[in-house]
Amino acid sequence: MPKQIDHDQRKQKIAEATWRVILRDGMSGATVRNIAREANISPGSLRNDFPSQESLLQYAMTLVKERAGERILTIANQELPPKEKVLGMLMEIVPTDEQTRAEMEVWFVFTAHYSHQRERFDAGFDGIRNMIRIIIHQLQELDLLKPDIHLDLEVEKLYALVDGLALHAMLEPGRLDRSQIKAVLKSHLSSVCLFSS
Amino acid sequence: MPKQIDHDQRKQKIAEATWRVILRDGMSGATVRNIAREANISPGSLRNDFPSQESLLQYAMTLVKERAGERILTIANQELPPKEKVLGMLMEIVPTDEQTRAEMEVWFVFTAHYSHQRERFDAGFDGIRNMIRIIIHQLQELDLLKPDIHLDLEVEKLYALVDGLALHAMLEPGRLDRSQIKAVLKSHLSSVCLFSS
Known part of the structure; x- marks a missing residue:
């Protein structure tokens, strides 16, 4: 699989995990730690793709759009x-x-x-x-x-x-x-x- | 002032403090402690009127309505x-x-x-x-x-x-x-x- 597609799919997987966390626990539950657990990756690994909680939430909303x-x-x-x-x-x-x-x-x-x-x-x-x-x-x-x-x-x-x-x-x-x-x-x-x- | 009116006004004052906290900090900030501080009363005194956070939030919304x-x-x-x-x-x-x-x-x-x-x-x-x-x-x-x-x-x-x-x-x-x-x-x-x- 080309690296870019792999990377995009990985980000989408994380965004979808973010949606599930928001749906279950609201925005107060949408922490990097909780989202990493939901996506089954380490918080450090998540921070590679999204350096801040803000950038992750923005991406998750952009994907909805x-x-x-x-x-x-x-x-x-x-x-x-x-x-x-x-x-x-x-x-x-x-x-x-x-x-x-x-x-x-x-x-x-x-x-x-x-x-x-x-x-x-x-x-x-x-x-x-x-x-x-x-x-x-x-x-x-x-x-x-x-x-x-x-x-x-x-x-x-x-x-x-x-x-x-x-x-x-x-x-x-x-x-x-x-x-x-x-x-x-x-x-x-x-x-x-x-x-x- | 009759006691009931006094009591109602007190509850309204607390409800209005709840609105201000929600507007400023969102629902995650709407704790009994924060609302009591905003209303300038003690958390214990607030609990006399509203035994639970739930009952306070319900009252604050009913007042909007x-x-x-x-x-x-x-x-x-x-x-x-x-x-x-x-x-x-x-x-x-x-x-x-x-x-x-x-x-x-x-x-x-x-x-x-x-x-x-x-x-x-x-x-x-x-x-x-x-x-x-x-x-x-x-x-x-x-x-x-x-x-x-x-x-x-x-x-x-x-x-x-x-x-x-x-x-x-x-x-x-x-x-x-x-x-x-x-x-x-x-x-x-x-x-x-x-x-x-």
């Missing part, structure tokens, strides 16, 4: 009718299974931990608002938005709707299932777009 | 046109100043801490979904909703929109200000209600 980004890009590159494509991309942001719920929970615990450290916190880090901005502007360019739509307002509205749904789907997976989430998003898209519902 | 509930009720009891009243109530959920942002941040950190302890976590605790359900059903009874509205979907949609806006307003107070939040909520209400915008 990258995994979601890859899933969204896969859908964006498919040949699909616009509404189906937009719906599919949005559905990748809202957690609807164990794996994506875990990713969202890691994001949530991480954000709660860093949100009061304003200087180190970047709310735009996850790229979701930017993605939604691009979606709304592309719908506009394709003449698929209803007339009299205020673009900036629609970006904020869809962004809030998606993050709110993601929050509720994470906190109450039993109440809000995949089909309900899809129905809510479809209903919203129908209220702003010209394509039939 | 009660304060928001009181503000919302004040608006609900005013003589206002339906749209203005609904908008006013929703605006009390989304943090738009230092005080309500702090309340939201306490809620957020608290939720992140308890969310992975499923058996102790009740997402309906804050009463927001229930309030939104009542609002949508009252608009329906007043014949103010557009035809072909699916009530359950509209409850989920508005609930997600409001909590998403609250999350963004808390995390990015500089980007999303009061007038923008109001414009987003107004635009959404106009898309589902019959009253003019």
Whole structure:
């Protein structure tokens, strides 16, 4: 195996161990010692890849973002009718299974931990608002938005709707299932777009 | 001063000290010792009112909920046109100043801490979904909703929109200000209600 791939896989293994520790014990449990134990390596070995706890946590969050980004890009590159494509991309942001719920929970615990450290916190880090901005502007360019739509307002509205749904789907997976989430998003898209519902 | 009022005020003072500690140090700092120091009382005296850290944290969160509930009720009891009243109530959920942002941040950190302890976590605790359900059903009874509205979907949609806006307003107070939040909520209400915008 080429050395770079080996190294990346090793870092990903450590990041995944970090997620498991955060999910189990919260951020207060996400120490280098605990994460090394979970990843089954020595703390010294972990420090080779990540010289600080900070760099490790940043990498673990970046990996959450990258995994979601890859899933969204896969859908964006498919040949699909616009509404189906937009719906599919949005559905990748809202957690609807164990794996994506875990990713969202890691994001949530991480954000709660860093949100009061304003200087180190970047709310735009996850790229979701930017993605939604691009979606709304592309719908506009394709003449698929209803007339009299205020673009900036629609970006904020869809962004809030998606993050709110993601929050509720994470906190109450039993109440809000995949089909309900899809129905809510479809209903919203129908209220702003010209394509039939 | 009657003893009960004195006692309640004392508990509120302790709860407010708890908020300050959570805002400053996160949940990991919210120990009985730290909170007692912040409230300027002895840990033993604090334990008279709150026998466990758990009971103190529950009370501090209940107080966040009660304060928001009181503000919302004040608006609900005013003589206002339906749209203005609904908008006013929703605006009390989304943090738009230092005080309500702090309340939201306490809620957020608290939720992140308890969310992975499923058996102790009740997402309906804050009463927001229930309030939104009542609002949508009252608009329906007043014949103010557009035809072909699916009530359950509209409850989920508005609930997600409001909590998403609250999350963004808390995390990015500089980007999303009061007038923008109001414009987003107004635009959404106009898309589902019959009253003019």
